[in-house]
Amino acid sequence: MQKRKxxxxxxxxxxxxxEKILAELENNxxxxxxxxxVKNYQEGLSLLKICREKLSDAELKIEKIKNET
Amino acid sequence: xxxxxxxxxxxxxxxxxxxxYVKEILESxxxxxxxxxxxxxxxxxYPSGHSYFVIKDEASQISCNLWSFRYNxxxxxxxxxxxxxxxxxxxxxxxxxxxSIDVATIEEFGLxxxxxxxxxxxxxxxxxxxxxxxxxxxxxxxxxxxAIITSETGAVIEDFKKVAAKxxxxxxxxxxxxxxxxxxxxxxxxxxxxxxxxSRDDYDIIVLARGGGAIEDLxxxxxESVARAIFKSKIPxxxxxxxxxxxxxxxxxxxxxxxTPSAAAEMxxxxxxxxxxxxxxxxxxxxxxxxxxxxxxxxxxxxVDKSYSFxxxxxxxxxxxxxxxxxxxxxFGIIINRIKYVNENLENTRKxxxxxxxxxxxxxRIYKGNFREFDLRLNHLMKERIKQIHSVINQRKKLLENLxxxxxxxxxxxxxxxxxxxxxxxxNTEINDYIKIHFSDGxxxxxxxxxx
Numbered sequence: 001m002q003k004r005k006x007x008x009x010x011x012x013x014x015x016x017x018x019e020k021i022l023a024e025l026e027n028n029x030x031x032x033x034x035x036x037x038v039k040n041y042q043e044g045l046s047l048l049k050i051c052r053e054k055l056s057d058a059e060l061k062i063e064k065i066k067n068e069t
Numbered sequence: 070x071x072x073x074x075x076x077x078x079x080x081x082x083x084x085x086x087x088x089x090y091v092k093e094i095l096e097s098x099x100x101x102x103x104x105x106x107x108x109x110x111x112x113x114x115y116p117s118g119h120s121y122f123v124i125k126d127e128a129s130q131i132s133c134n135l136w137s138f139r140y141n142x143x144x145x146x147x148x149x150x151x152x153x154x155x156x157x158x159x160x161x162x163x164x165x166x167x168x169s170i171d172v173a174t175i176e177e178f179g180l181x182x183x184x185x186x187x188x189x190x191x192x193x194x195x196x197x198x199x200x201x202x203x204x205x206x207x208x209x210x211x212x213x214x215x216a217i218i219t220s221e222t223g224a225v226i227e228d229f230k231k232v233a234a235k236x237x238x239x240x241x242x243x244x245x246x247x248x249x250x251x252x253x254x255x256x257x258x259x260x261x262x263x264x265x266x267x268s269r270d271d272y273d274i275i276v277l278a279r280g281g282g283a284i285e286d287l288x289x290x291x292x293e294s295v296a297r298a299i300f301k302s303k304i305p306x307x308x309x310x311x312x313x314x315x316x317x318x319x320x321x322x323x324x325x326x327x328x329t330p331s332a333a334a335e336m337x338x339x340x341x342x343x344x345x346x347x348x349x350x351x352x353x354x355x356x357x358x359x360x361x362x363x364x365x366x367x368x369x370x371x372x373v374d375k376s377y378s379f380x381x382x383x384x385x386x387x388x389x390x391x392x393x394x395x396x397x398x399x400x401f402g403i404i405i406n407r408i409k410y411v412n413e414n415l416e417n418t419r420k421x422x423x424x425x426x427x428x429x430x431x432x433x434r435i436y437k438g439n440f441r442e443f444d445l446r447l448n449h450l451m452k453e454r455i456k457q458i459h460s461v462i463n464q465r466k467k468l469l470e471n472l473x474x475x476x477x478x479x480x481x482x483x484x485x486x487x488x489x490x491x492x493x494x495x496x497n498t499e500i501n502d503y504i505k506i507h508f509s510d511g512x513x514x515x516x517x518x519x520x521x
Contacts, residue, residue, distance in 0.1 A: 010211075011211050011213070011239060012209070012211040012213070018351060022354060022355060025359075026358065029358060029362050037359060037362055041359045044351075044352075045355070048351060048352050051344075052345065054239050055345055056345075057239075059234075060230060061241045062243075064221070064244045064246065065243050065245050065264070065265075065268070
């Protein structure tokens with residue numbers, strides 16, 4: 001399940017989410033419950049993992065498209 | 070200025086001096102000149118690799134030097150008979166007293182037609198708004214699917230792939246092989262642009278690329294229909310045609326112009342290494358936020374833990390029971406005070422009532438006295454009034470008695486009636502009338518007989 005989720009998430013989506021979590025923590029950490037903070041942290045870590053995997057695993061793929069006039 | 074002055078003053082100069090002056094004047098005034106002409110007498114010397122030729126027109130010629138390091142950079146290699154545009158600086162060769170051009174660049178000249186067509190189209194499309202900034206689409210920061218329209222063979226696609234693999238291998242490239250020069254290339258490029266837009270692959274960016282070449286070779290990308298196809302594209306188009314110095318109409322219409330195809334890859338693809346560094350930093354920042362917060366929370370908890378009240382529950386209980394006693398006392402005091410207050414109030418009310426009762430009975434007594442007095446005065450007044458009325462009545466009675474006819478009759482007067490009507494005048498009588506004479510003690514009938 002985790003693996004599929006990782007594959008489905010685009011790098012950009014994960015990266016944006018990560019940015020959002022970071023901004024959220026930066027600005028509102030004092031208003032957050034410990035539960036929420038831990039949740040954010042865990043989500044952040046898994047997003048980081050997704051992003052890293054996306055970058056590290058990748059191998060350039062190229063496809064030739066038949067150009068029909 | 071100083072130089073001219075010296076010459077005007079006709080001071081004799083040595084040859085070297087004159088050459089120095091001229092050299093200075095020439096070289097400082099012709100640091101960068103453009104000259105058009107035909108190349109002739111081209112010669113490359115070995116092993117230095119420097120080249121020498123002249124550039125000439127119908128009536129004149131100038132020697133040119135081309136240093137070997139520049140020769141390699143120049144695309145348009147000098148050839149005898151070639152019409153060229155040369156840029157360079159003037160050098161005076163002191164040994165011979167001749168000057169020559171130190172060549173920096175050579176460009177082929179005589180493409181006037183192309184240049185003209187280019188400027189015309191540029192003006193036309195510009196006035197139609199095809200180059201307007203408001204139509205420029207923004208490129209996604211992390212493209213995942215890129216369509217490349219370029220030649221299947223050649224360095225361009227290889228260069229692009231190389232940069233992409235290094236920078237951002239998670240991108241997927243879709244190659245649309247096209248003809249990049251020749252008469253069919255326009256059609257080929259236009260349909261590739263159309264197909265890429267229609268594709269279900271949902272590209273983030275289209276890259277239109279072609280390697281360097283002569284201006285005629287790049288001409289496809291100066292064609293109006295290609296420009297319009299780029300403009301019509303809903304997907305952002307990056308134009309990467311030729312070398313840095315080459316500008317094409319495609320470059321102006323495209324959403325982004327890259328100086329070369331590999332530069333295009335660098336411009337549109339994020340750098341994986343940098344991203345990874347960023348991610349590491351993000352991880353550290355994330356951890357820091359949480360650690361600082363946790364530290365703060367745990368310190369708060371520690372402070373509570375260490376606090377006097379938290380460590381001495383018995384004291385708290387004692388304190389509380391004392392407090393409860395205190396509160397009890399307070400409440401008791403309040404109740405006592407309340408009762409006292411109510412009592413006092415009752416006493417005050419009672420006193421007040423007694424006082425007011427007393428004053429009321431006093432008032433009654435006064436009123437009673439008053440009543441008696443009123444009564445006496447009233448009786449007296451009434452008696453006086455009755456007396457007064459009696460005397461008035463008596464007076465009236467006497468008056469009435471005087472007026473009573475009987476009283477008058479008693480004094481010796483009589484009155485006569487005829488047919489029960491009082492007769493007060495003689496004229497009302499006739500002889501032989503029966504009349505009644507009324508006395509105080511009765512009446513008598515009589516007949517009038519003596520009438521004179």
